[in-house]
Amino acid sequence: MELKSNVPSGPMDQKWTKHKFDMKLVNPANKRKYSVIVVGSGLAGASAAASLAELGHNVKCFCYQDSPRRAHSIAAQGGINAAKNYQNDGDSVERLFYDTVKGGDFRAREANVHRLAEVSVNIIDQCVSQGVPFAREYGGLLANRSFGGAQVSRTFYARGQTGQQLLLGAYQALERQVGLGTVKMFARHEMQELVVVDGQARGIVVRDLETGAIESHASDAVILATGGYGTVFYLATYAKGCNTTAIWRAYKKGAAFANPCYTQIHPTCIPVTGHYQSKLTLMSESLRNDGRIWVPKMKGDQRPPNQIPDDERDYYLERKYPSFGNLAPRDVSSRAAKEVCDEGRGVGKSGLGVYLDFKDAIARLGEDKIRERYSNLFEMYERITDENPYKVPMRIYPAIHYTMGGLWVDYNLMSTVPGLFVAGEANFSDHGANRLGASALMQGLADGYFIIPYTIGNFFGSNKFAKVSTDHAAFKEAEANVAGRIKSLLSIKGTRSADTFHRELGKILWDYCGMARTEQSLTTALEKIPALREEFWHDLRVLGTGEEINQSLEKAGRVADFLELGELLCRDALERRESCGAHFREEFQDAEGEAKRDDENFCHVAAWEYNGEGKTPTRHVEPLEFESVHLQTRSYK
């Protein structure tokens, strides 16, 4: 397997412009002859499907939810970054590029990140013209706020529902195409296999989740925009249905899986309350604009927070990182929270929590201002915890939130399987080892609106396509595999539900491959996961049949894939013997406990190639070169 990044030559700030000119075009009359399958209808999928249909391509779009508008992009709260410099505070494409490369701890491909920063400004223009109701100032112009890892205000937002509004914009563009008949939408359909013919991605096999029918769909290219795989940890801020099946099936058909160990842990989530917990809820990073994070200075301090005087509080982020304070990046903030809790200074019944306190902001700005900025988040917090955050500080703790790893793609967002493109969180590009806040929405829309529509045209324009129909043997074989797999899940007839296995897998990963990892912990995880997988295939209980709505069967299929991915995640974490961004190996830290990179040996992307059932996958390497932003130790002090 060869990892050719296909980054264009020339100066960094001209690569994308030059590439756009160099790419081949398809004449407008011929565009409809090329068909595209888009799997996933979140920001990346919906924007790609709509944009490709607008260009004239023949598009089919699939999602497992009951409507494309439900995709989990909808839950993003805080905002979207763009280098507009509307605040006149020194922002620029170069600065957004720099912040993102540095924020990713120098483990992203520079040229991709630069392009992302360039198109960020077009995204805001596009969304405003679609009617996204961004927050505005009294003069009618767009408002901004700050986010972690940046010293400028470049984040655009729609109250605490930015993801919802951006997704509805893309969804409406998609539905417009559905109405025009250029996109055929398949809701409640889940991809089960990628179909590769003569080395090229030529379609997918899906299961109709209502009828259980197994169906084949052929196309000239396939785009996976199926999101991240963080639900492998069970408890996460993802939607319950988020899964790895689409990208995992593609991995098993030859798409390299890059940096699976880069999993982001978000510092501000509502702490776990009990063993029945089914998911975790994020409290937007934007709250750190006005909230101050602290724990008591004294271990085991049981006093209510309002009775702890200021000089007995440790505002540890402000103390350790004075220049970024409460807006230190996510990986740094999460580890700092773990550290104070490990010292016995955590708060709440479990001791796994820190305070996020608005007392000073309310005193300074008034409760009304805070209500205007964050009311929906405060209400959500109160509903879940039964505590009023206007009166007592919020309790928060880190939780799994995003995965920077994903299928490996070249500069054109094409995977190692020709014709298979990967967009949004499902790919590995742009965020390196740590994503900055408000950059996921930016990347999803950049990929879907402004990158894939160009690069896929180039792919069509520069290749010949033999006619392939769903009668091809490759489709029949894939359908048989899917049917066989469903049959095996249903015929185990053991004693345990899929959920119990999923919880157990999540606990293994959180305990041994979570916020801090060691050679020892990872070796342990690599023994426990295969054993659990073995048990799954012997003791799983799925009731009902495959020819109807069967939510247990859907879960079981997803958990089966998570049980395989979990192992690869730990293997990747084990082999990356350095600390970088969200990947913190305890053996590699400096005297102050900060992550210590090893640029000598690990300044590269690790991409895994599947070698078949029971065989160890091969670790390939794409070296990273930094010509514009010089390698340096990341400091937020």
Add this chain to the structure above:
Amino acid sequence: MGGTGSDQTMNLTLNVWRQKNRRAEGEFVTYEAKDINPDMSFLEMLDVVNEHLISRGEEPIAFDHDCREGICGQCGIVINGSPHGPRGATTTCQLHMRSFHNGDVLTLEPWRANAFPVIKDLMVDRGAFDRIVAAGGFITAPTGNAPEANSVPVPKENADLAMDAAACIGCGACVAACPNASAMLFVAAKASHLNLLPQGQPERSRRVLGMVERMDGEGFGGCTNHGECEAACPKEISIKFIARMNRDHHKASLLRIFS
């Protein structure tokens, strides 16, 4: 452990609508929910019931859900006659068991409306909402055409009001709550969001005409001002948007007659 709720668990009786598929007849089946922690969400309570059912060899209750944080709009159960349950401004997934008491008997039903056929147990098909959006609930702005974002200022009041309407999550509780199963609040929220913005003006008339026509075609009932929709809406979308859309619709209908 978090929350301020007591550690006292509770036992409830659930009368749940079970229906095998679109064509099958449904019926209520009674289940006991035991040792329920008040800090659990309503759906977590159902997860616990389902785990018990699976261990007893009975098929679990099917219900729709995804984000479990009140924003995707996929969940929705009628609990004792109220869509999304007794608490105002709350989706089913954000409803917590502390809203109930030990010994409560709860009736769980799917959304009931001709335009939302039941597909299994508590799950319905809300595809009609997507088709209404496809019939005009958008601004035609193909990718790449956009002018600079700040070239058209939008008064803050209008942007805020548009956002109030845009907060709709498309769950369908408004339809389930309405005695006529009308979709007016959903349609009005989308039309108002777009019609309040300068970018939405060129298609203002086409939009309401297209969406309302589709709504009628899908078999939703008419609005007779009961106001149940507003009371059931988890995002507190105001019924005033219906009046706003009616104005737009009357104007557009007249213009169509005279043009």
